[in-house]
Amino acid sequence: MIVAERKPFDEIMEMVASCKRVLVLGCGGCVTVCLTGGERQAEMLASQLRLAAGAKGLAMEVDFDSITRQCDKEFFANLKKDLASYDAVVSIACGVGVQYMGEQFASARILPGMNTQHLAANTAPGVWTEYCHGCGECVLAWTGGICPIARCSKSLVNGACGGTNHGKCEVKAEMDCGWLLIYKKLQETGRLDELRKLRPPRNWRKDRSDGVRRLVLKDMVEEETKS
Amino acid sequence: MSEPISKLQAALAAGQFVVTGEVGPPKGTNVGPVLHEAEEYLKNSVTAVNVTDIQTAVMRAGSMAFSHMLVDRDIEPVYQMVCRDRNRLALQSDLLSAYTLGIRNVLALTGDHTTMGDHKEAKGVYDLDSVGLLQAMSILESGQDMGLDMKGNPNKLDGAPRFFKGCCVTPCTDEIEPQIIKLEKKVEAGAQFVQTQAVYDPAAFEKFMSGIAHLKVPVLVGIVMLKHAGMAKYMNNFVPGVVVPDWIIKKLSEAAKEDRQKVSIDICGQLIREMKHCCQGAHLMTLGWDMCMPSIVQAAGLA
Numbered sequence: 001m002i003v004a005e006r007k008p009f010d011e012i013m014e015m016v017a018s019c020k021r022v023l024v025l026g027c028g029g030c031v032t033v034c035l036t037g038g039e040r041q042a043e044m045l046a047s048q049l050r051l052a053a054g055a056k057g058l059a060m061e062v063d064f065d066s067i068t069r070q071c072d073k074e075f076f077a078n079l080k081k082d083l084a085s086y087d088a089v090v091s092i093a094c095g096v097g098v099q100y101m102g103e104q105f106a107s108a109r110i111l112p113g114m115n116t117q118h119l120a121a122n123t124a125p126g127v128w129t130e131y132c133h134g135c136g137e138c139v140l141a142w143t144g145g146i147c148p149i150a151r152c153s154k155s156l157v158n159g160a161c162g163g164t165n166h167g168k169c170e171v172k173a174e175m176d177c178g179w180l181l182i183y184k185k186l187q188e189t190g191r192l193d194e195l196r197k198l199r200p201p202r203n204w205r206k207d208r209s210d211g212v213r214r215l216v217l218k219d220m221v222e223e224e225t226k227s
Numbered sequence: 228m229s230e231p232i233s234k235l236q237a238a239l240a241a242g243q244f245v246v247t248g249e250v251g252p253p254k255g256t257n258v259g260p261v262l263h264e265a266e267e268y269l270k271n272s273v274t275a276v277n278v279t280d281i282q283t284a285v286m287r288a289g290s291m292a293f294s295h296m297l298v299d300r301d302i303e304p305v306y307q308m309v310c311r312d313r314n315r316l317a318l319q320s321d322l323l324s325a326y327t328l329g330i331r332n333v334l335a336l337t338g339d340h341t342t343m344g345d346h347k348e349a350k351g352v353y354d355l356d357s358v359g360l361l362q363a364m365s366i367l368e369s370g371q372d373m374g375l376d377m378k379g380n381p382n383k384l385d386g387a388p389r390f391f392k393g394c395c396v397t398p399c400t401d402e403i404e405p406q407i408i409k410l411e412k413k414v415e416a417g418a419q420f421v422q423t424q425a426v427y428d429p430a431a432f433e434k435f436m437s438g439i440a441h442l443k444v445p446v447l448v449g450i451v452m453l454k455h456a457g458m459a460k461y462m463n464n465f466v467p468g469v470v471v472p473d474w475i476i477k478k479l480s481e482a483a484k485e486d487r488q489k490v491s492i493d494i495c496g497q498l499i500r501e502m503k504h505c506c507q508g509a510h511l512m513t514l515g516w517d518m519c520m521p522s523i524v525q526a527a528g529l530a
Contacts, residue, residue: 153340154311154351158358159409161337162397162424165467171340183405195405198412201315201359201373 001030001121003128004037004094004114012045012090013052015111019060019087022049024113025101026066027093034128037092037114039066045092045113070097076104083108119150136206136213142194144185149202151178157199159183233331234303235275236391239420239445244529245508247305247422247447248520249277252288262296264517270302272521272530275332277305277422277510281312284344291325298329305393305422306330309338314354315373319363326388334393334422335360335413357394358409358416364392365417392417397424398435398448400468407438414442422510425451425462427471429501436505447508450498452491452516452523456480492519496526503527 006012016022024046031037046064053060063086068075070093083089084107091098092113102110120128133150139157140147149155153171160179163170169177186192231237238245248269250261269276276297280290294304306325308318325333337357341349355363366373370387394413397406410421426432426448436446451469453459456479459471475494482490499509509527513519524530 154337154353154356156337156353156356158356158412160405161357162395162400163337163340163343163467164400164402164405166401170467171342180402180405183402183408187404192408195408196411198358198362198415201355201362204354 001033001119001128002094002096002116003034003118003120004031004092004116006036006041006045006092006114007112009048009052012111012113013049016049016060016088016090017056017058021086021088022046022060022062023081023083023086023089024049024062024064025070025081025083025089025091025093025110026064027070027091027097028066028068029071029093029097031093031097031114034120034122035126037094039064042066042092045090049090069093071100073104083110133207135202137203142197143182144189144191144194146178146182146185148178148182151176151181153178155202157202159195231391232389233275233391235305235332236419238274239507242507243274244503245275245445245447246273246524246527246529247275247277247508247510248273248517249279249510249512250293250517251279251282252290252293254285254287256288258288258293258296261293262300265297265302266300268517268520270300272524273511274508275303275305277307277334280307280309280336280338281344282339284311284339284341284346284349286344286346291321291328291330294325294330295328303332304330305332305334307334307336308360309336310353310355310357310360311338311341311351314352315359315363318355318360319367319372322364322367322390323384323388326390331389332391332393333364334395335364335418336395358412361392361394361413361416361418364390368417391419393420393422394418395424396421396439396446397468398426399424399428399431399470403435403438407435410439411442414444418444420444421446423447423449425449425466425469425512426502427469427475427498429498431470432502433505445507447510448499448502448506449510449512450495451512452495452514452519453479454491454514454516455487488516488519491516492522492526495519495523496528499523499527499529 024042026039026042027037042064046062049062065081067078083105089108089110090113091110095116098112118130119132121131123129130150135149153169164177164180167180169175186195231240250265278290278294290307294306297304335357341351370384371381374382376382396410456476459476462469463471
């Protein structure tokens with residue numbers, strides 16, 4: 001899932017300080033699961049903004065709303081509020097939601113209430129850890145199911161660097177060295193030969209160096225065109 | 228085997244026990260003092276001098292220009308290249324440039340992470356890893372580059388470089404097998420010599436060397452000069468894969484301040500004497516104490 005962290009309150013307040021009417025818009029997708037951008041958080045942020053505006057003597061009206069997913073048009077009909085009637089809409093979806101809402105509701109001003117972070121698993125209560133970088137060319141088959149692109153801080157492809165230190169990474173003492181995890185896993189499963197193979201430099205075009213990426217399901221597109 | 232292309236390669240091929248030194252370009256344009264130190268203390272006591280490449284991610288003058296300045300002064304450089312700051316276009320281009328400037332020895336390194344240095348918000352590149360950089364050098368030597376022409380065929384170079392290609396390994400890290408596997412891959416990718424991370428434990432080093440005997444690649448054991456006990460303890464706590472044993476810390480802490488340099492020289496000399504039998508040379512990182520190099524060579528019984 002995509003995880004996103006709410007922006008510092010002061011930053012959001014500054015964005016909307018000059019607005020008379022503000023809507024906080026939650027998303028029922030990933031950010032609800034990671035407890036940062038759902039309906040409940042939208043309601044809370046709306047009251048925080050109301051209180052802060054009141055304390056500053058600003059005449060600001062703040063409402064909240066939430067839809068199932070801000071990244072899918074299908075759910076836009078469920079909006080209870082008219083976005084264009086607000087001076088600003090603070091979306092607390094991920095960056096996809098913010099942009100897609102902005103594209104679909106061109107007359108509304110959609111502002112980001114979140115810093116979108118990464119693709120994560122819920123590794124402990126209240127903890128979401130990055131597992132996938134979305135690099136476009138999965139290597140997990142030969143790395144013991146542990147991703148060196150996401151979990152090695154240098155995204156190396158041929159094994160640990162000299163910064164590996166008692167299983168941890170030189171970048172942060174609490175961060176595991178991804179390549180040591182891979183080594184241990186391959187060793188335990190008798191597959192160290194995978195580590196011995198020389199891996200060529202990566203094709204970063206599959207990552208971000210080819211510009212904007214799109215997933216196109218040809219069959220579905222053709223079906224749509226026919227009907 | 229073709230003719231050696233550098234003094235370093237020739238000396239190793241001749242079976243000499245080789246000593247290399249290291250200098251770091253300055254943070255600024257004042258290259259005079261470091262060049263002076265290199266001419267005064269390193270030129271006549273070592274075979275080649277490594278030039279660090281934005282070492283520990285602390286921004287400074289570049290290693291290619293400085294390596295070239297050493298060439299001009301008849302001091303043979305080992306041009307260090309890290310993968311942190313340049314993509315494959317820039318790395319290959321710099322390799323061609325370095326060759327045209329008379330640089331022959333190149334040491335391929337991953338490079339300390341940007342967050343270790345003084346520009347923590349910089350974007351790390353790591354387009355290639357150290358193995359990939361060695362592959363890049365081998366490809367350039369073959370007269371091609373890593374790209375393709377319009378028809379999808381490998382590009383041809385108008386003049387191919389030749390390098391004496393080096394790499395690094397950490398012999399005293401807590402998990403040795405992954406280091407050895409990676410070293411095997413570096414050699415497969417073209418590495419012809421190895422300069423190690425700092426070693427202070429001759430027994431552990433000898434064990435490591437027997438573990439890589441099958442690679443038949445010359446190894447220069449790395450030693451960082453320890454200037455005082457605090458530095459030794461710092462290295463134990465914060466430098467991955469470096470273990471300074473208690474006897475060294477004790478020697479340094481018992482030394483009077485004015486004797487520290489001499490004690491440090493003696494420690495280097497003793498370490499080299501104890502490890503000389505199982506490796507092909509020593510890489511001494513004097514960290515500004517370049518004036519000690521002639522004495523270390525003497526203390527090691529190599530003068």
